[in-house]
Amino acid sequence: MKSINCNGSLINLDTPKIMGILNITPDSFFDGGKYNDPINILNHVDKMLNEGATFIDVGAYSSRPGAKHISEEEELNRILPVIKLLKSNFPNILLSVDTFRSNIAKQCVNNGACMVNDISAGNLDTAMFSTIAKLQVPYIIMHMQGSPQNMQENPKYHDVVKDVLFFFSKKIQKLYSLGINDVIADVGFGFGKTITQNYELLKQLDLFQNLEVPILTGLSRKSMLFKPLKISQTNALNATTVANTIALLKGANILRVHDIKEAMETIKIVELLNTN
Secondary structure (H helix, E strand, C coil), X not given: CCEEEECCEEEECCCCEEEEEEECCCCCCCCCCCCCCHHHHHHHHHHHHHHXXXXXXXXXXXXXXXXXXXXXXXXXXXXXXXXXXXXHHCCCCCEEEECCCHHHHHHHHHCCCCEEEECCCCCCCCCHHHHHHHHCCCEEEECCCCCCCCCXXXXXXXXXXXXXXXXXXXXXHHHHHCCCCCEEEECCCCCCCCHHHHHHHHHCHHHHHHHCCCEEECCCCCHHHHHXXXXXXXXXXXXXHHHHHHHHHCCCCEEEECCHHHHHHHHHHHHHHCCC
16 A cells, blocks of 8 residues: 555555645746735635645745746745645645755644655755654655756756656665655656656656655646647646546556646546446
8 A cells, every 4th residue: 555644644545646736936837926815825725625635735936947046035934824824724734845945844844734845856955855854754756857947958868767767766765764754756747858758757657656655746737738739728727637647547646736626537537447
């Protein structure tokens, strides 16, 4: 059984779960600036939870390609009040904090978050691994080539699938050696990859089962979906559902999405294949 411990609750990931995205940034690629006041935030999170999200992933640092870098102080000032707001209004909520900074991870966990989602897998803050070891919370490690500011300039790999697998095997071994047990891997669609490389990863996503850790996929409304179809992010929900279906069939355990209802329907339909 693949499971993680969140705030003392054992979450079984053999049945795929949904992580709802809450961007409290002014410049995120799809929903930047939409959730910047308490009423909007609470209403949106209430909707995501009611539609079936198990986790809510709160991010205050935009990681879209070419995004503006912000200071740690600005990120903390954005995210910490929202963590506190959500915990006070939804006491049992399972909050993930989307940050690559160890101090922000620590402060958010100390105020109620139960998981850390690090787009850099510890590469942008060398104190992150030791911080997670002390916090003892589930840790999502994502593969990214470069940083959000430069990752899409000229991504190069010898073999993208083998390179990302090797990256994870080294990271997971290091994390286990530090006593971190709940590790989740995210191949990082769109983070330092060409469209072709993204689809190679999706095509061979089942190989990442060999890591023996839960797999999270973040495909929601990304450019690898809407650019080939010559549509906008706004019109990319159908493409997202198709991509999420493929990810589930290849073993994804957590779907990180903007649209909860449609992702829940996708999980339910795919699950029917396993019960008939």
